[in-house]
Amino acid sequence: MTTVPVNDDDPFKDPSLASSQAQQQTQPDVPPGSTLAVGRNASLTLGTDSLIVLDEGFAVSRDASNCCGLLPNKNKTTRAIPFFHILWAELVEWDITIRYAQTVSKDVVRVAYVNYTMEKTDREFVEAWVEKLLDRAYGASQRQKRIKVLVNPFGGKGTAQKLYVREIEPIFAAARCEIDAERTKYRGHAVELVENLETAAFDVIACCSGDGVAHEVFNGLAKKKDAARALTQTAVVQLPCGSGNAMSLNLNGTDSPSLAALAVVKGLRTPLDLVSITQGDKRTISFLSQSVGIVAESDLGTEHLRWLGSARFTYGFLVRLIGKTLYPADIALHVEIDNKPGIREAYSHETSQAPPTHDPRVIPPPTDGLPSLKYGTVNDALPESWTLVPHDTLGNFYAGNMAYMSPDANFFPASLPSDGCLDLIRIAGDIPRLMAVKSLLAIEKGTFFDMPHVNYAKVSAYRIIPRNQAHGYISIDGERVPFEPFQAEVHRGLGTVLSRSGHLYEAKGVC
Numbered sequence: 157m158t159t160v161p162v163n164d165d166d167p168f169k170d171p172s173l174a175s176s177q178a179q180q181q182t183q184p185d186v187p188p189g190s191t192l193a194v195g196r197n198a199s200l201t202l203g204t205d206s207l208i209v210l211d212e213g214f215a216v217s218r219d220a221s222n223c224c225g226l227l228p229n230k231n232k233t234t235r236a237i238p239f240f241h242i243l244w245a246e247l248v249e250w251d252i253t254i255r256y257a258q259t260v261s262k263d264v265v266r267v268a269y270v271n272y273t274m275e276k277t278d279r280e281f282v283e284a285w286v287e288k289l290l291d292r293a294y295g296a297s298q299r300q301k302r303i304k305v306l307v308n309p310f311g312g313k314g315t316a317q318k319l320y321v322r323e324i325e326p327i328f329a330a331a332r333c334e335i336d337a338e339r340t341k342y343r344g345h346a347v348e349l350v351e352n353l354e355t356a357a358f359d360v361i362a363c364c365s366g367d368g369v370a371h372e373v374f375n376g377l378a379k380k381k382d383a384a385r386a387l388t389q390t391a392v393v394q395l396p397c398g399s400g401n402a403m404s405l406n407l408n409g410t411d412s413p414s415l416a417a418l419a420v421v422k423g424l425r426t427p428l429d430l431v432s433i434t435q436g437d438k439r440t441i442s443f444l445s446q447s448v449g450i451v452a453e454s455d456l457g458t459e460h461l462r463w464l465g466s467a468r469f470t471y472g473f474l475v476r477l478i479g480k481t482l483y484p485a486d487i488a489l490h491v492e493i494d495n496k497p498g499i500r501e502a503y504s505h506e507t508s509q510a511p512p513t514h515d516p517r518v519i520p521p522p523t524d525g526l527p528s529l530k531y532g533t534v535n536d537a538l539p540e541s542w543t544l545v546p547h548d549t550l551g552n553f554y555a556g557n558m559a560y561m562s563p564d565a566n567f568f569p570a571s572l573p574s575d576g577c578l579d580l581i582r583i584a585g586d587i588p589r590l591m592a593v594k595s596l597l598a599i600e601k602g603t604f605f606d607m608p609h610v611n612y613a614k615v616s617a618y619r620i621i622p623r624n625q626a627h628g629y630i631s632i633d634g635e636r637v638p639f640e641p642f643q644a645e646v647h648r649g650l651g652t653v654l655s656r657s658g659h660l661y662e663a664k665g666v667c
């Protein structure tokens with residue numbers, strides 16, 4: 157028998173769970189076929205949420221807390237490995253090996269394994285048990301995903317390659333994923349790589365980067381001749397290795413690379429709304445956010461303060477709040493829900509739905525490119541039903557397709573992956589300074605949505621024309637674009653990501 161240390165937490169009230177198939181008969185809570193005897197003194201049982209490893213050998217394993225392991229520790233014979241953490245299980249000859257992601261700290265999991273040599277008994281039973289374990293471990297998530305990995309060696313602090321090798325790749329490998337990794341060489345390289353990628357050969361494109369490379373990957377898929385099909389079939393995921401890791405926070409529920417890798421291994425295919433942005437003669441795809449005004453300027457206009465780290469955004473924000481900076485613009489909206497009770501209700505409705513067991517979308521034919529634009533481009537006449545409304549005192553125009561924009565900044569708590577809407581926040585720039593500072597604090601506290609001066613709507617399209625400013629900042633998914641009018645239109649569920657829930661973000665919502 158070979159084991160590496162298993163999580164020492166023992167959540168089991170009754171450590172005397174069956175240690176053999178015979179004993180199992182006396183355990184009414186354990187369905188037949190759940191326990192596998194793996195030697196005279198050890199067994200593996202499929203519990204409710206975990207694999208229960210009962211091994212008397214654990215009790216005498218070396219442990220500093222028990223005289224170098226010389227004294228048997230009767231309480232430590234049963235250990236639990238949550239099914240979510242099980243990466244793979246296999247039977248080779250009569251050797252059973254189970255690999256899993258072991259929690260070594262709050263933010264880190266590492267590959268570990270248990271291995272037993274079985275007695276040559278009922279092979280069919282053992283094979284069926286392994287299959288049941290994999291079933292519980294993966295549920296509706298695809299096993300052995302084929303993953304194209306793109307590493308941005310300059311993402312974040314320049315440690316993406318190191319993080320990939322140390323924190324991510326071992327987890328993918330232990331889960332028997334097929335991996336093809338490549339580094340991006342220059343800005344825009346991911347767009348080119350993905351445009352020319354044989355996407356049918358991969359289930360997932362994983363960006364070991366910040367949100368910037370994920371933005372490029374969606375745009376690369378959008379440039380393909382069979383864009384609609386590629387965007388439906390290929391899931392885009394982010395492994396947090398950059399300075400902005402919103403995508404991973406929202407879908408993997410973490411900005412830890414190893415936990416995100418585990419979430420990707422277990423991720424469920426999830427349709428994601430994508431947004432066409434037309435500006436000048438260009439059409440690009442946005443998956444995360446668009447901002448004009450204080451948010452864009454606090455992020456993009458503070459590059460010279462990079463030495464401040466993440467505080468540069470807060471500093472930039474406060475300077476502009478206190479200065480009551482205004483960003484006047486004319487705005488036309490295609491509103492879907494214009495009031496907070498209605499938004500809350502739409503959100504609650506989705507959260508009350510059972511998680512989907514499969515992706516309901518029909519795969520588009522290979523001849524379909526991007527969907528046509530229902531409302532034309534920014535260069536076309538304004539659609540008849542739209543009205544341009546002057547916002548002379550605008551301070552913040554912020555449209556979000558996901559909830560978190562950074563850790564502790566759940567700006568869009570009502571956002572849903574595929575409701576066909578962007579959540580749009582508009583805040584006047586001339587509100588009292590104290591109220592403005594309170595708004596900033598309210599984002600972290602989760603009370604921002606309900607503040608009366610925060611105008612929150614769900615929209616499916618809009619046009620914004622900045623006014624009376626020679627220069628300024630517009631951010632699309634955190635990337636700077638020209639300070640010119642643009643139009644946005646949501647395409648419901650056009651893209652695909654992997655998420656933990658299959659239909660929600662990993663953020664506290666507005667229920």
Ligand SMILES: Nc1ncnc2c1ncn2[C@@H]1O[C@H](COP(=O)(O)OP(=O)(O)OP(=O)(O)O)[C@@H](O)[C@H]1O
Nearest residue numbers: 311312340341342343344365366367368398399400
């Ligand atoms: N080898 C490379 N050299 C220079 N730029 C690159 C390279 N690979 C990717 N990029 C660019 O780096 C930008 C930022 O990437 P990413 O989002 O991964 O990192 P980040 O640290 O979160 O971003 P930021 O620098 O904006 O804070 C992307 O626009 C991408 O095109």
